[in-house]
Amino acid sequence: MSRIVYDTATTLNGWIADEQDSLDWLFAVPGGDEPPEGTYPESATVLVMGSHTYEWVLRHEDLLTRPERWQEWYAGKHTFVFSSRALPIPDGADITLVSGPVADALPRLRAAAGGADIWVMGGGDLAGQFLDAGALDRIAVSVAPAALPGGAPLLPRRVGPDRLRLVSAEAVGPFARLVYEVGPAAE
Known part of the structure; x- marks a missing residue:
């Protein structure tokens, strides 16, 4: 079965985008424009x-x-792009616009992945919806040597340490790469 992986970069203080929903801060970090091989889910066939x-x-x-x-x-x-409104799609792009709860879209996402991984690229609230649905299997975060005064949070949810198991922590260029397996919510 497909694993659902939230893999993203964040500032040291937990923002994935600035107040204007921009990722320009990330591209100012050396290596931020081209993540090193192995620091993103290469096996994912669905984004x-x-x-x-x-x-x-x-x-x-x-x-x-x-x-x-x-x-x-x-x-x-x-x-798959989750949106409550119509958005333009580049010619030739294999994009499906989806609205509604993440839980309702899971069968469609898994079918499209055909057993391969699914990469939740962002944002944090969307990843939180996968977590809420009990469908998030892994969180991989590249922590950048940068801070922002505000913006879009990495994961706007309360997640206890009983749900996260550290798999790895390593330096990758200027980033601290942290990978966690996500366990089920306590009943």
């Missing part, structure tokens, strides 16, 4: 993101004007 993350990617990569760039980054990966 999942929220509308803020998706819209930032569209703008940052100019994907509506240059849709071929989608193929450079995401070729062979079906992408």
Whole structure:
């Protein structure tokens, strides 16, 4: 069965995007624009993101004007974007817009993955919805040597230490890479 992995970068104080939902802070960190091999779920065949993350990617990569760039980054990966509104899709991109609860979309996501991993790219609230649904299997965080005064939080949920088991912690360039397995919620 597919594992659902939330894999993202965060500031030292726990923000994944700034107050304008931008990831520009990350690209100012050496290596932030090109994560090292093995620091993202390469085996994932399905990508999942929220509308803020998706819209930032569209703008940052100019994907509506240059849709071929989608193929450079995401070729062979079906992408599901959770949004309550219609959003533009670059020509030729394999994107499905989804609305409603994460739990309702899980069968569709797992079917699209065909047993491979599913990568929740962002945002933190969307990852929290997977956690709430009991569907998040792993959290991998690359902590950057940067801090922001506010923005989008890494995971706006209370998660006790009984649910997280540290799998690894290592230095990867300027980042601290932390990987946790997520256990079931206590009943």
